[in-house]
Amino acid sequence: MELLRFATAGSVDDGKSTLIGRLLYDSKQIFEDQWDAVERVSRDRGEGYTNLALLTDGLRAEREQGITIDVAYRYFATPKRKFIIADTPGHVQYTRNMVTGASMADLALILVDARMGIQEQSRRHAILTTLLRVPHIVLCVNKMDLVDYSEDVFESIKEEFAEFAAKLETGDLSFVPISALNGDNVVTRSVNMPWYEGASLLHLLEDVYIASDRNLIDARFPVQYVIRPMSDDYHDYRGYAGTVAGGVFKKGDPVVVLPSGFTSHITSIDTADGPVDEAFPPMSVTIRLDDDIDVSRGSMICRPRNQPQVGQDIDAMICWMSELRSLKAGDRFTIKHTTQVARTVVKDLTYRLDVNTLHRHEGVPELKLNEMGRVTLRTTVPLFFDEYRRNRLTGSFILIDEATNTTVGAGMILGAP
Amino acid sequence: MHYTLTHLRALEAEAIHIFREVAAEFEKPVLLFSGGKDSIVMLQVARKAFHPAKIPFPLMHIDTGHNFEEVIEYRDRRVEQLGCRLVVASVQESIDKGRVVEDPRPGASRNQLQTTTLLDAIEENGFDAVFGGARRDEEKARAKERVYSFRDDFGQWDPKNQRPELWSLYNGRHRPGEHIRVFPLSNWTELDIWQYIAEENIPLPPIYFAHRRPVYLSRGMLMAVHKVAPAPENTEVFEALVRYRTVGDASCTAAIESTADTVEKVIAEVAATRITERGATRADDRVSEAAMEDRKKLGYF
Numbered sequence: 001m002e003l004l005r006f007a008t009a010g011s012v013d014d015g016k017s018t019l020i021g022r023l024l025y026d027s028k029q030i031f032e033d034q035w036d037a038v039e040r041v042s043r044d045r046g047e048g049y050t051n052l053a054l055l056t057d058g059l060r061a062e063r064e065q066g067i068t069i070d071v072a073y074r075y076f077a078t079p080k081r082k083f084i085i086a087d088t089p090g091h092v093q094y095t096r097n098m099v100t101g102a103s104m105a106d107l108a109l110i111l112v113d114a115r116m117g118i119q120e121q122s123r124r125h126a127i128l129t130t131l132l133r134v135p136h137i138v139l140c141v142n143k144m145d146l147v148d149y150s151e152d153v154f155e156s157i158k159e160e161f162a163e164f165a166a167k168l169e170t171g172d173l174s175f176v177p178i179s180a181l182n183g184d185n186v187v188t189r190s191v192n193m194p195w196y197e198g199a200s201l202l203h204l205l206e207d208v209y210i211a212s213d214r215n216l217i218d219a220r221f222p223v224q225y226v227i228r229p230m231s232d233d234y235h236d237y238r239g240y241a242g243t244v245a246g247g248v249f250k251k252g253d254p255v256v257v258l259p260s261g262f263t264s265h266i267t268s269i270d271t272a273d274g275p276v277d278e279a280f281p282p283m284s285v286t287i288r289l290d291d292d293i294d295v296s297r298g299s300m301i302c303r304p305r306n307q308p309q310v311g312q313d314i315d316a317m318i319c320w321m322s323e324l325r326s327l328k329a330g331d332r333f334t335i336k337h338t339t340q341v342a343r344t345v346v347k348d349l350t351y352r353l354d355v356n357t358l359h360r361h362e363g364v365p366e367l368k369l370n371e372m373g374r375v376t377l378r379t380t381v382p383l384f385f386d387e388y389r390r391n392r393l394t395g396s397f398i399l400i401d402e403a404t405n406t407t408v409g410a411g412m413i414l415g416a417p
Numbered sequence: 418m419h420y421t422l423t424h425l426r427a428l429e430a431e432a433i434h435i436f437r438e439v440a441a442e443f444e445k446p447v448l449l450f451s452g453g454k455d456s457i458v459m460l461q462v463a464r465k466a467f468h469p470a471k472i473p474f475p476l477m478h479i480d481t482g483h484n485f486e487e488v489i490e491y492r493d494r495r496v497e498q499l500g501c502r503l504v505v506a507s508v509q510e511s512i513d514k515g516r517v518v519e520d521p522r523p524g525a526s527r528n529q530l531q532t533t534t535l536l537d538a539i540e541e542n543g544f545d546a547v548f549g550g551a552r553r554d555e556e557k558a559r560a561k562e563r564v565y566s567f568r569d570d571f572g573q574w575d576p577k578n579q580r581p582e583l584w585s586l587y588n589g590r591h592r593p594g595e596h597i598r599v600f601p602l603s604n605w606t607e608l609d610i611w612q613y614i615a616e617e618n619i620p621l622p623p624i625y626f627a628h629r630r631p632v633y634l635s636r637g638m639l640m641a642v643h644k645v646a647p648a649p650e651n652t653e654v655f656e657a658l659v660r661y662r663t664v665g666d667a668s669c670t671a672a673i674e675s676t677a678d679t680v681e682k683v684i685a686e687v688a689a690t691r692i693t694e695r696g697a698t699r700a701d702d703r704v705s706e707a708a709m710e711d712r713k714k715l716g717y718f
Binding site: 074081096097211227231271283284336337392393407 | 433
């Protein structure tokens, strides 16, 4: 059984919580005690129907204010796949949460209300999803029951969105007309929309092909930890532990280790269950080399003929996540990229990107909470990176505020400036 | 060759990544080990993360003194097999030292008292990263907790002020006195845990499987007759075929009626069950709708 991570975007008004509640309930992931608690609270509040949003609003402040504050993770499984949902609030002030939820997602579900059509918010969700390089987007046109299950309504929304998405570099795009409240086309095909010939949403989630989304070409192995047992049984053992960030590594492969540039061969790829012939993303393994060369945390093992870019100057798109401080040219931060930690200074804030229109505002003095913009950075040590569009793991980084230690920015590398 | 992993191997790889990241970046990590199934899986994954070396940090048990004997036996045997160091922090000692006051009523739970013992032990030992086996599917407040959960000088969790967590880039930076709780099994469900136990053939304490024992009914839950949870007067004690879905303090963990006496039967039972494991058997979570959130804010596991 394969794992699929997806992010949902949309507000309560779009019926997002209802849709998630429906997916969980129909796949029998909502338990009776959870259901009873939600029914009880809905009744106590005098709400006319069981409020499925209560299943996902976990924190007291959220329940009291009727809003979703943070990314919540939900789990369900069918016989075909296990799903991890990153459920993100859709309001404008929560760009930061959507970026967080989308960062690891294989797929994004964007909800629109059939009566309202494509809104500014829908466009923002599509733009953010594309910037985060989520490989698959499913646009769910919800509340079809309120537009008499009209094919025309669905088709015109679909057309408008497809036209807009053509301007972005979206990945694979699908459209499903649904009614989350009634369950139309959610788990099973709806009898109310015979004109719709596609799969139900759940079937689509079960069948979408994700195996080719990972980069299996550019072999990248950021060394996380050096394993040296120093025991009698493993006297000379020296293994480089890490998670494969790209490509396929095989026993016998010639490799180069950055930053030293020394070359060697892989003698063994170890796991606790024994050696394996090949390692690919996202496997966590331990690589041994046949030469005793300088390798430590932060080193990158790759192929001599296919190396990442190496440099201290980086051009990147940043999502700013702090309300306590803004980002300005000249600011200094700690940067974490793969398994490297360094310091960095913002050389230039090139423009702020309007995430609703894609308009570039040049000459802005700062980036504030939930804003995105393009920057150039200079780091204290060389980083080994790829463009984010080529590899989401070797192309991403976070910025950490050195006074408070909090994560203040998320970066996607565009290349060397 | 399709280059795909099963969901269990993908979850395992993610957890191994987290263990290694912490071992590389923190001075003094510790793994909370209770002998419960989640912490048993934690120990298995930790062992695999550093193989063939030993686990490079100690284990710690917050001992309420209200344990199931079978679980303590299992704990000691497993620690010896793996050659780990075990720190036992005792709630009884916290009571004796006057750090906490025990509820004098018979059958009272020591669940709330554990938080003080835990925070004292973290401070005394100077631990800066504390691995826990909590999962996000357990409870609504947990669903929003990060893998790296930052705790201030008082060990408190602030749900509205969590660090964003993107890709697999974890921010473990902290000041002296602060620490990070780390949850490598965040994305696992109860069913994943059981499927992994089956696939890896991991031994468990016997109370996880159906067995006969004397029990009584308390607030609709089946409580074992135990030295710390004797049946109240005028309560009928009867023998039943039961097993435990979670293992905690004997005074507040209930059994469920079950005939599942093998891992396979437990998996079938879990897959068919319609009640969450905490809802079914944990008196401690029933106190209020926000019970878990409140305890976590104060520094609970």
